[in-house]
Amino acid sequence: GAVVSQHPSRVICKSGTSVKIECRSLDFQATTMFWYRQFPKQSLMLMATSNEGSKATYEQGVEKDKFLINHASLTLSTLTVTSAHPEDSSFYICSASTHGGYEQYFGPGTRLTVT
Amino acid sequence: QQQVKQSPQSLIVQKGGISIINCAYENTAFDYFPWYQQFPGKGPALLIAIRPDVSEKKEGRFTISFNKSAKQFSLHIMDSQPGDSATYFCAASGGSNYKLTFGKGTLLTVNP
Numbered sequence: 311g312a313v314v315s316q317h318p319s320r321v322i323c324k325s326g327t328s329v330k331i332e333c334r335s336l337d338f339q340a341t342t343m344f345w346y347r348q349f350p351k352q353s354l355m356l357m358a359t360s361n362e363g364s365k366a367t368y369e370q371g372v373e374k375d376k377f378l379i380n381h382a383s384l385t386l387s388t389l390t391v392t393s394a395h396p397e398d399s400s401f402y403i404c405s406a407s408t409h410g411g412y413e414q415y416f417g418p419g420t421r422l423t424v425t
Numbered sequence: 426q427q428q429v430k431q432s433p434q435s436l437i438v439q440k441g442g443i444s445i446i447n448c449a450y451e452n453t454a455f456d457y458f459p460w461y462q463q464f465p466g467k468g469p470a471l472l473i474a475i476r477p478d479v480s481e482k483k484e485g486r487f488t489i490s491f492n493k494s495a496k497q498f499s500l501h502i503m504d505s506q507p508g509d510s511a512t513y514f515c516a517a518s519g520g521s522n523y524k525l526t527f528g529k530g531t532l533l534t535v536n537p
Contacts, residue, residue, distance in 0.1 A: 316468075342523065353514060353527045354469070403468045412457040412518055414525060416468035 313337050314406050316417035323394055323424055331389045331420045333404030339384035340406035344414060345377075348401045360387055394424040428452050429517050431528025438535050444502040446531045448515035451496065455517040459525070460489065460500045463512045472513075473500070505535045 313336040323329050333343060342361050346354040358374075360366040360381035368374045376398075378390040387406075391398055401421055405414040430449045438444045448458075459474035475482045475489040475498065482489045488501040502509055515528040 314468075344524070351532075353529045356524060359524060401466075405468075407523060412523055413459070413471060413474070414523075415471065416461075419466070419468045421466070 312413070312415040314340075314404065314415050314417040316402075316404055316420050318420060319418060320421045321423070323422070325395050325424055326393055328390055328392045329394055329422060331391075331402055331404075331422075333387045333389070333406070333417050335385045335406045335415075338406075338408055340387070341384065341409040342407050343381055343387040344405045344407075345379060345387075345389050346403045346405065348403060348419075350401075354403065357389075391422065394422070396424045398422065399424045428526045429515060429528045431515050431531060433531060434529070435532040436534070438505045438533065440505065440507060440535055440537050442505050442535075444505045444509065444533055444535070445499060446513055446515070446533070447497065447499045448517075448528050449495075449497045450517050450526075452517070452519065452526075453496070455519040455526075457518040458489070458491065458498050459516050459518075460487075461514045461516065461527075463514065463530075469514060502533075505533075507535045507537050509533060510535050 315334045317332045345357045348354050357372045358366045358368045360379050366379035381387040403419040405416045407414045460472045461469035462472045463469040473484050473487045477493050486503045491498045512530045514530045516525040518525050
């Protein structure tokens with residue numbers, strides 16, 4: 311149980327284009343989803359927290375207009391990187407948790423490369 | 426300000442040995458302490474977690490030791506195997522938003 315999927319697993323896009331990453335909880339309802347960014351050999355950096363049906367809460371320093379997060383249902387959240395640039399290249403990971411649950415279950419991650 | 430300090434940064438252990446990774450936290454509001462295992466190119470996987478009402482939790486070869494007064498917790502991997510070679514992250518959470526604060530990670534290498 312507690313499986314989280316992400317799609318795509320890898321994406322290469324050209325500078326200036328937008329990319330959408332999907333995060334799905336496959337066997338449970340995710341009241342809250344989190345989006346992280348991870349650079350090579352570094353820890354996870356929380357970008358934003360989203361609750362189903364509400365606007366996402368972004369961490370300090372994360373541009374909300376650049377990283378659009380939508381959590382439209384209890385099983386799906388999307389992260390759209392708008393007008394991507396090479397510095398946005400990174401490993402993006404989502405996690406999901408249930409209402410009142412501390413446990414976060416992570417997706418397999420999406421490797422974004424912007425050329 | 427890093428709220429969860431993890432050490433060592435890297436660790437090399439022989440097969441069958443004990444791997445020990447330590448974490449210290451500052452925020453006394455933290456009340457949930459998980460450990461995650463991450464393989465290259467994959468997302469982190471929840472390994473084991475503990476709440477502050479117990480001092481130790483064991484699941485198979487993995488044990489968390491928790492010292493509330495010292496604000497420290499550690500992961501012990503008994504009988505370490507080459508397949509345990511991965512990066513391990515400690516984390517802490519507390520309060521109503523359930524956000525996790527991660528340590529910087531420990532790269533564990535278990536030599537055959």
